[in-house]
Amino acid sequence: MVKGSIFWRLLITVLLLILIGGFSLQQKTEYGGSAAAEELQPAVSVVSAYFSSGALPTAGKIALTFDDGPSAVYTPKLLEGLKERGVKATFFITGKNAERFPELVKQMHEEGHLIGNHTYSHLQLTKSNRDKFQEELVRTGEIISGITGEEVVYVRPPYGSWDKSFEKELNLLPVLWTIDPLDWCTQNASEVVKKVISRAKENAVILLHDEYASSVAAALQIVDELQKKGYEFVTVEEILFD
């Protein structure tokens, strides 16, 4: 679709340029060179209006994901900043925090963000705790859907430990990440921003945590910089199924 629209845009531009060329030649033969520049103006503004119509070719889709929240202090600031920028993100929340801050979960959902399961207590799956892990996933899914009214389909297993058989058993899709700036081990937002920007590319999934001031500040700066470069921020669902 995007490629198609770029093609038409280029074709229209070429046609407009041919028209302008023809027009300016005609002016030159009739009135001499000086009149042509003035007459060219309208045609030039048509071209620039076409390009500034907001549909510039994009650098692609990219997803911000936030784990371990919501946090009473930082999540509201993040949600406000995302809303101002028209950005949809994905939150992988723990059942424990969802129970503590249901209003924030509700707000995330109402503002168009995607909410995924991150177990109840941030449990890491090991060889010996499969049943407990499964129980936590089920419990967390129920807590979240009790708040949002929507079934939870996506899971980010803490530390990335996963067992494929849960996918069918629990009807859950695991979502990992492609860019991890290790935001939890620094308080320096610009360091996090730099790491993410240097690795940004189409369909990347960025991992951050909305429980630190620096991570929230970094997230909003990342949005500002990458939007300028033409990236569109979407939920992971749009990256996985497009």
Ligand SMILES: [Zn+2]
């Ligand atoms: Zn986590």
